[in-house]
Amino acid sequence: MRRxxxxxxxxxxxxxxxxxxxxxxEEVFITQQVRPGEGLPGETIWKxxxxxxxxxxxxIQVRVVDGNxxxxxxxxxxxxxxxxxxxxxxxxxxxxxxxxxxLQPQQLSGARGQGSFQPASWDDALAAxxxxxxxASGAGISIVASGGAGLDGALWRxxxxxxxxxxxxxLEAPEAEVERRAAQLALGVDDYPHFDIPNAELVxxxxxxxxxxxxxxxxxINAYAExxxxxxxxxGRLIHAEARMxxxxxxxxxxxxxxxxxxxxLARALAGHLLENGDxxxxxxxxxxxxxxxxxxxxxxxxxxxxxxMDRLEEVAGExxxxxxxxxxxGGSAAGHTNGLYNVTAALGLNVLLDNLGQxxxxxxxxxxxxxxGLAAAGSTPAVTLAERLRGGDVEVLVVANAxxxxxxxxxxxxxxxxxxxxxxxxxxxxxxxTAVHADVLLPISTELERFEAAEPGTxxxxxxxxxxxxxxxxxxxxxxPGDIVIExxxxxxxxxxxxxxxxxxxxxxxxxVEAEIARLPGxxxxxxxxxxxxxxxxxxxxxxxxxTATPPGPSGAGPQPSGGRFDGAPNxxxxxxxxxxxxxNGTGRGxxxxxxxxxxxxxxxxxxxxxxxxxxxxxxxxxxxxxDLLRVTSPQGTVELHAVVDPAARPGVVSIPLGHGHTxxxxxxxxxxxxxxxxxxxxxxxxxxxxAWAATRVSIExxxxxELVRFGRSYEEMGHGEVIPVGWxxxxxxxxxxxxxxx
Amino acid sequence: MxxxxxxxxxxxxxxxxxxxxACHAENNIQxxxxxxxxxxxxxxxxxxxxxxxxxFPDIKVRFQPxxxxxxxxxxxxxxxxxxxxxxxPEGLNAMVYARCIGTRYCANNCPYTVRFFNWFSPEFxxxxxxxxxxxxxxxxxxxxxxxxxxxxxxHDAQDVAKDEEREVRDGEVRTACSQSCPAEAIxxxxxxxxxxxxxxxxxxxxxxxxxxxxSTEPSVIxxxxxx
Numbered sequence: 001m002r003r004x005x006x007x008x009x010x011x012x013x014x015x016x017x018x019x020x021x022x023x024x025x026e027e028v029f030i031t032q033q034v035r036p037g038e039g040l041p042g043e044t045i046w047k048x049x050x051x052x053x054x055x056x057x058x059x060i061q062v063r064v065v066d067g068n069x070x071x072x073x074x075x076x077x078x079x080x081x082x083x084x085x086x087x088x089x090x091x092x093x094x095x096x097x098x099x100x101x102x103l104q105p106q107q108l109s110g111a112r113g114q115g116s117f118q119p120a121s122w123d124d125a126l127a128a129x130x131x132x133x134x135x136a137s138g139a140g141i142s143i144v145a146s147g148g149a150g151l152d153g154a155l156w157r158x159x160x161x162x163x164x165x166x167x168x169x170x171l172e173a174p175e176a177e178v179e180r181r182a183a184q185l186a187l188g189v190d191d192y193p194h195f196d197i198p199n200a201e202l203v204x205x206x207x208x209x210x211x212x213x214x215x216x217x218x219x220x221i222n223a224y225a226e227x228x229x230x231x232x233x234x235x236g237r238l239i240h241a242e243a244r245m246x247x248x249x250x251x252x253x254x255x256x257x258x259x260x261x262x263x264x265x266l267a268r269a270l271a272g273h274l275l276e277n278g279d280x281x282x283x284x285x286x287x288x289x290x291x292x293x294x295x296x297x298x299x300x301x302x303x304x305x306x307x308x309x310m311d312r313l314e315e316v317a318g319e320x321x322x323x324x325x326x327x328x329x330x331g332g333s334a335a336g337h338t339n340g341l342y343n344v345t346a347a348l349g350l351n352v353l354l355d356n357l358g359q360x361x362x363x364x365x366x367x368x369x370x371x372x373x374g375l376a377a378a379g380s381t382p383a384v385t386l387a388e389r390l391r392g393g394d395v396e397v398l399v400v401a402n403a404x405x406x407x408x409x410x411x412x413x414x415x416x417x418x419x420x421x422x423x424x425x426x427x428x429x430x431x432x433x434x435t436a437v438h439a440d441v442l443l444p445i446s447t448e449l450e451r452f453e454a455a456e457p458g459t460x461x462x463x464x465x466x467x468x469x470x471x472x473x474x475x476x477x478x479x480x481x482p483g484d485i486v487i488e489x490x491x492x493x494x495x496x497x498x499x500x501x502x503x504x505x506x507x508x509x510x511x512x513x514v515e516a517e518i519a520r521l522p523g524x525x526x527x528x529x530x531x532x533x534x535x536x537x538x539x540x541x542x543x544x545x546x547x548x549t550a551t552p553p554g555p556s557g558a559g560p561q562p563s564g565g566r567f568d569g570a571p572n573x574x575x576x577x578x579x580x581x582x583x584x585x586n587g588t589g590r591g592x593x594x595x596x597x598x599x600x601x602x603x604x605x606x607x608x609x610x611x612x613x614x615x616x617x618x619x620x621x622x623x624x625x626x627x628x629d630l631l632r633v634t635s636p637q638g639t640v641e642l643h644a645v646v647d648p649a650a651r652p653g654v655v656s657i658p659l660g661h662g663h664t665x666x667x668x669x670x671x672x673x674x675x676x677x678x679x680x681x682x683x684x685x686x687x688x689x690x691x692x693a694w695a696a697t698r699v700s701i702e703x704x705x706x707x708e709l710v711r712f713g714r715s716y717e718e719m720g721h722g723e724v725i726p727v728g729w730x731x732x733x734x735x736x737x738x739x740x741x742x743x744x
Numbered sequence: 745m746x747x748x749x750x751x752x753x754x755x756x757x758x759x760x761x762x763x764x765x766a767c768h769a770e771n772n773i774q775x776x777x778x779x780x781x782x783x784x785x786x787x788x789x790x791x792x793x794x795x796x797x798x799x800f801p802d803i804k805v806r807f808q809p810x811x812x813x814x815x816x817x818x819x820x821x822x823x824x825x826x827x828x829x830x831x832x833p834e835g836l837n838a839m840v841y842a843r844c845i846g847t848r849y850c851a852n853n854c855p856y857t858v859r860f861f862n863w864f865s866p867e868f869x870x871x872x873x874x875x876x877x878x879x880x881x882x883x884x885x886x887x888x889x890x891x892x893x894x895x896x897x898x899h900d901a902q903d904v905a906k907d908e909e910r911e912v913r914d915g916e917v918r919t920a921c922s923q924s925c926p927a928e929a930i931x932x933x934x935x936x937x938x939x940x941x942x943x944x945x946x947x948x949x950x951x952x953x954x955x956x957x958x959s960t961e962p963s964v965i966x967x968x969x970x971x
Contacts, residue, residue: 069875071769074926093875217926221926224927235755251805596768599775599777601788609777616800712788713794
């Protein structure tokens with residue numbers, strides 16, 4: 001019995017239960033008290049769910065005991081996660097049961113931005129939100145939400161359209177737009193493609209940190225492991241080009257610490273080598289030269305420009321030319337420079353030369369379902385346009401849903417200061433975060449474990465997928481489904497708007513949409529009954545199609561002109577290039593309010609409970625910096641103070657700082673820890689796109705004094721240089737070493 | 745007789761840390777906060793060790809997940825004055841929390857530094873405590889703790905098998921770290937069953953023990969990376 005049916009039948013059941021209770025039939029009484037799907041007291045029930053902690057939207061199974069969610073595991077049937085869960089996914093439980101969660105509507109009670117609120121009833125809070133929206137002009141309303149894919153994205157688009165407002169702004173990863181555009185240019189596909197990594201003999205990644213967080217850590221880690229050891233006969237190899245020693249670089253056989261902003265040159269030079277020495281078919285050559293008609297740089301030229309050793313570059317070029325099955329992934333920081341579109345197009349374009357489009361171990365067209373695409377026209381407003389509107393005072397009402405634009409957009413966009421220009425700020429969220437502190441009305445939302453979900457992941461898995469699940473546990477406090485809030489807001493905004501939202505709630509919308517679009521859903525055409533199809537999907541955890549292997553059409557015109565990266569700040573004043581990165585600890589900042597994630601050591605720096613700056617030993621020595629010292633990092637945009645991690649694997653002239661720290665709000669575990677690296681990033685955009693160039697900033701470093709930084713392992717300086725460095729927990733001698741290689 | 749063991753393929757492991765958080769969630773491991781973590785009191789039953797080799801730009805990084813090795817000849821066992829740590833017939837180094845008086849001798853004698861002492865009673869600000877696993881005791885101040893090979897999961901599987909009048913099947917018990925691992929780098933099973941996956945993997949040429957020269961006879965087998 002589904003939850004909806006159960007609720008409808010609730011009153012009747014209660015009556016029967018009482019009657020049974022009065023008869024003294026204890027067995028019947030107990031059976032009747034147990035809600036369907038809830039289990040006996042102390043009994044474990046596993047329920048399918050969807051993780052929405054990042055855009056990957058992995059399928060999960062949740063262990064529920066006595067109505068409490070206890071543990072998250074992966075859903076093995078789900079094509080994205082295939083049974084795995086990442087660290088951030090596990091920590092969803094500490095979002096659900098977070099002690100700082102807001103569980104009652106709040107209304108501003110003092111000056112805005114000070115964080116003083118008073119609890120309100122849902123009726124009052126919704127009335128205030130509705131009044132603000134009703135009195136604003138359509139063009140004066142802006143909507144910001146966390147993800148544009150799936151039914152919730154479609155619902156927000158429909159809401160914006162019904163109000164006559166600009167399309168919503170969806171806060172996706174900043175490089176996502178660049179990667180998508182590059183895939184269009186290089187491969188002729190309309191979204192990021194699917195890579196058949198498990199079957200590849202050689203994977204070359206140019207900038208894409210696919211084993212860190214990036215598009216879907218669980219999916220790519222699984223694919224990588226299969227590439228390594230999924231075949232008995234051979235072990236696939238990984239070459240990674242990135243200026244930072246990321247987790248992906250750490251796992252690579254060959255790491256190319258390329259000079260930031262020259263990734264496109266590297267890719268083009270490798271293409272040049274392939275054209276000269278590789279086994280390139282005439283058609284592949286012709287298609288590639290359509291994309292890049294100019295003569296590529298030589299390996300010597302690239303070695304100089306990219307600051308790479310010639311012998312290493314030749315080795316990589318040779319391996320790429322001779323590999324039986326090679327594929328090239330591009331993105332990440334390569335997409336975050338001003339020439340990001342060129343860098344990633346050049347990287348993805350290598351696949352055209354390798355002739356692997358649509359082949360096993362190659363690149364395949366993205367597949368997606370696009371559930372609810374009939375609900376609203378596609379489209380979104382770029383974050384930079386939203387920021388302009390905010391700064392210009394064009395926004396009368398700002399609706400923010402499950403997103404934190406103040407913390408997650410570059411400081412150069414000026415969103416924080418511009419919040420004062422907005423007439424009314426309505427926030428749908430679970431926490432008082434850096435954006436919610438500016439709210440007039442705060443509406444508490446349920447987490448993905450407490451709500452009906454129709455979540456569509458990105459295109460990483462190569463299979464059409466919609467995560468479709470019922471609530472795993474009851475909603476905490478007074479929190480409500482964000483989709484239900486949209487429908488309720490719309491219903492009070494006059495017949496024109498209300499008429500476009502005829503559903504009782506999000507669940508009904510999902511059911512109707514699946515029914516309406518069933519013919520084009522995986523397995524839907526053959527389904528005899530839409531209701532059964534829907535129920536089976538709920539039981540499974542979603543609608544999962546087969547992996548598709550459509551061939552990307554390839555380039556249809558010329559790609560971006562070759563260009564070098566520009567950096568904000570003069571090299572003499574700001575000598576270091578700044579690389580922000582996503583740590584597995586808390587992603588772009590979402591995990592910062594959970595003790596598990598704070599106390600989880602970063603796998604490379606081993607830092608816990610704080611943020612850090614990675615600097616190479618040579619640069620540190622020159623500036624008199626020792627490990628854990630407090631540093632002032634200054635860019636043309638701003639200044640932050642952080643502790644040093646002297647990193648033997650850092651590239652000279654580059655400093656790296658993890659994203660997602662330095663929340664001014666966001667609860668006891670997150671507030672005031674470290675600094676937000678985006679405070680240093682200006683308003684520069686990636687050429688030819690509206691995406692922020694988040695890796696195009698130069699900084700200066702100044703030592704302020706000694707400091708303390710909590711680490712799980714020991715620092716580089718404590719270990720001595722140039723040796724195998726064991727890292728142990730305890731203040732004992734380094735006893736654990738890989739020094740015995742005898743077989744068991 | 746069953747002898748529980750684990751194989752960790754370091755060529756699959758990327759060091760992502762999912763196992764670290766999975767273990768916290770499954771085993772009700774407390775977080776101690778920044779100050780105590782700074783004193784080396786953070787409790788991670790499983791940790792990712794990171795090793796550097798060489799110098800920039802020819803520098804390599806290796807990761808190695810390390811937890812209690814469930815030694816056959818466990819240095820922690822004979823030193824416990826109250827028999828709180830003992831060897832089970834199925835090869836586990838078990839902890840009886842109720843017996844432990846917190847001498848910490850076992851931690852001193854463990855060459856793998858995988859035992860953790862509760863310096864304080866844990867705090868789970870409400871409603872965080874609702875996530876606690878009812879199958880696992882919450883340890884209080886003065887108690888030593890460590891990886892149990894998720895013994896509660898072993899017992900659950902044994903109960904189900906007993907009800908169904910059969911043996912526990914290979915792959916039926918998965919520790920929390922193993923189940924969560926996106927790379928499927930951690931495999932758990934019966935080392936005494938020659939047909940089990942751990943037995944098969946453990947016989948590969950890449951197999952090794954940590955600190956084999958100490959003759960602790962660990963139940964955890966590592967498969968060396970291919971670099």
